[in-house]
Amino acid sequence: MGNAGGMNGPKSQTILVVGGGIAGITAAIEAAETGHDVILLEKGPTLGGRVTRLNRYFPKLCHPTCGLEINYQRIRKNPRVKVMTMCEVSAIAGGKGDYTVTVTRHPRHVNGKCTACGKCAEAVTTEIPNPFNYGLDKIKAAYLPHEHAFPMRYVIAPEAIAAGEGEALRAACPYGAIEPDEAEETFELNAGAIVWATGWRPYSSSRLEVYRYDESPDVINNVEMERLAAHDGPTGGKILRPSNGEPAKKVALVQCAGSRDINHLPYCSRICCLGSLKHAAYIREQYEDAEVDIYYIDIRAHDKLESFYNKVRHDPQVRFVKSKPGHVEIGEDGRPVLCGERTIEREIYKEPYDLIVLATGMEPEAVEGYRPDVGVTVDEYGFLVANGASDGEGIFSAGVASGPLDVSMSVQSATAAALKAVQVVRGG
């Protein structure tokens, strides 16, 4: 792809974007629309990243398709963007203008002939925890990742192949799209500049042992709350207690669950307060008689979203309790009981709830697995401070891979990274 630049210029004018979330998608389109070839690599089966798994997103509280779909249209219309899903980078060698990137492609077992007709899902019997819903429900092991998937193509989970269902699936597909024998493969790409946009993952709730996440099904975390409220989530959008399916009408939202804590994530993830304010709104929209208690150290509603904070604050059925809860007990009726001290009143509380939601923070996805080790600076938390311009390299980070950001900030950082990448491949 695109070798140019003359004797001293970049050897490749292709820009590689790693990570197909909102940041990677933005960087890829912005760079392609300036006339450059772009390869967008995503390790999962679809684009959209974690935004697709939100129920709605601020500032306007729209559904994730609003925002993502328009970008998918731009990708569809732009032949310069090549999307490669199920692909992970395993090594980067070389330097600015001439990187050799080793990529591992995981088998999807479904090729481009798939029309998303769903015959494979009818044929398969193996079930797996639903990755889209963070394992809150189960799905067939031949599945469409979600209703707005891009590409709109099924995936056969390795569990179905391991269970010996491959041939039955092949036979069930009228289009010859199933490839049970597809194996993992490794190949190399050449790129002049790289945008690293691998995003985040929720901090592990299991590590917050005092909050009993692993012991009570009614203790969940904020990303699971997004799925619980979503129409395509495990409960069809009803906010119900996972333990018994009853409406969750008395809910505690625990801020800074593991954040701003030297034993876990020492930093603030910036979005959790607004996330919980959004969750309070989800619950209050569903149940007129719901009571929501938000336990906080201090509320950090940045930018113009202060007005959203004030709106929620004026709801008399949403209580703000200044307190960092100490621990969770399990009550005799099975309900989780939140225990701690109200900091202002200096009163000890032991409050039972239908549902406790832990507002866990975002940690960089690249804390595990491969991350670039040339031309980037990794901060003490694992975020990539990749400002290639200052150290003469051609790798730039975007979105939450570079630090905790909301969607609009991720998009801004992605546009900036795309422009820097364009400058590199133009020999600037």
Ligand SMILES: Cc1cc2nc3c(=O)[nH]c(=O)nc-3n(C[C@H](O)[C@H](O)[C@H](O)COP(=O)(O)OP(=O)(O)OC[C@H]3O[C@@H](n4cnc5c(N)ncnc54)[C@H](O)[C@@H]3O)c2cc1C
């Ligand atoms: C509970 C909660 C609620 C939120 N609500 C809002 C909201 O209402 N509004 C808002 O603005 N923000 C919200 N956010 C923040 C928002 O989710 C992020 O800003 C956004 O996801 C950042 O996008 P990204 O592309 O940087 O990362 P991601 O969404 O994480 O996307 C990264 C992509 O990279 C892929 N990837 C990872 N590693 C690799 C690899 N090695 N190779 C290839 N691909 C890889 C991943 O599979 C993923 O598709 C919320 C966050 C939380 C925790």
